[in-house]
Amino acid sequence: MIHVALIEDDPDIRKTLALIIDGTPGYSCTHHYPDVESALDPLHSFQPDVVLMDINLPGMSGIEGVKELKEKLPSVDVLMLSIQEDDHSVFESLRMGATGYLVKSTPPTQLLQAIQEVQQGGAPMSAHIARKVLSYFHPSRRSPLTPRESEILRLLCEGQTYSSIGEALFISGHTVRSHIKNIYQKLYVNSRAEAVKKALKDKLI
Amino acid sequence: MIHVALIEDDPDIRKTLALIIDGTPGYSCTHHYPDVESALDPLHSFQPDVVLMDINLPGMSGIEGVKELKEKLPSVDVLMLSIQEDDHSVFESLRMGATGYLVKSTPPTQLLQAIQEVQQGGAPMSAHIARKVLSYFHPSRRSPLTPRESEILRLLCEGQTYSSIGEALFISGHTVRSHIKNIYQKLYVNSRAEAVKKALKDKLI
């Protein structure tokens, strides 16, 4: 029996979903709340297996909600259920510890399947969300740097000095310096810190 | 009709999969290769919709394979199909542009479903893989820094000098320096570059 809790402000949606879930064999949904504030304390003592969380909520947003919930109940699996599909909503939710993200148009059958999946160690996502998440890892634009420059940037990010980079690559520190000047120009930065930041952000290394 | 290509070195698996896929209505699988090298040129002219890619391959690995394939055919969707589940295999594949990642134990039905899903803009992943990917975004440990230190770290990442950080926060550069020394100790680093890297990696800012 999977104990599901539900946080959703629209009373119609909330009650309908609760009925569907609670009415399905193997599932139970006796705890549902219209906002995060009123859910935190009861859920702390109830200890649900899975929490379905809306994002647009009165008061605390669902994103803050995940954060709070995961702090009180680190072992609970939170599944976002939202109409929002923008980058901020998705990635912030995941950053706060959500273990899945479904758009609200998900049919009940798939919702139930997702709940089961998350319970079994998965991380269900709607198709477009999954694509968005994976594309985070794939930098579409290519690096403007030459292979040598990329190599030097990589070592630069390690915090090594020009000399030690030079030793690692069997070239002089002066040469390293020249390359780094070119790198800075190409990346439009003028310090190591900015270069590191850009390198990590744009996944140039 | 979805045109599927297959790169897999085990002849049994390769031929079985090809037969299953090609024998399913709506799917076609006429191109299958035992390694990346022999696949690149033919696939360039064939232009498949989806490529199933193994990782353990003779010669070029499947990970390098994705990279090469996506460079030649940016619009093709590559679905990894591997027994490997380690972080490196998963994240490197995604970084190179894979649009999905299935473990080899995936039953044929689900494999076919995944192919269809990727074709419709999704990004299918096996349960454990999806969980691994999402957990990438959730830094389990919280920041060991004080609010003030976090603020300074943020500005440090911008590449500002101690003095300019001081000006921004209405404190002296000396104080900024003291905070930064504490930050370095807490993060176990000893240069700005490493601090920036750690800050971004652990999402401390």
Add this chain to the structure above:
DNA sequence: CTCAAAATCCTCCATTTGGGGGATACCCCG
């Protein structure tokens, strides 16, 4: 072959950084 890009090396010099100290003040908790 030719020309451009990439990779290698160098100098001068002001500024920044980071390691080692030390000091005061505040606030909260036990």
Add this chain to the structure above:
DNA sequence: CGGGGTATCCCCCAAATGGAGGATTTTGAG
């Protein structure tokens, strides 16, 4: 009340950094 953590300020000094130049060789594509 005392102690620990935080925040603020200061010193000295060696090392690293970055901006400005200039130079040569190697490589690669047309």
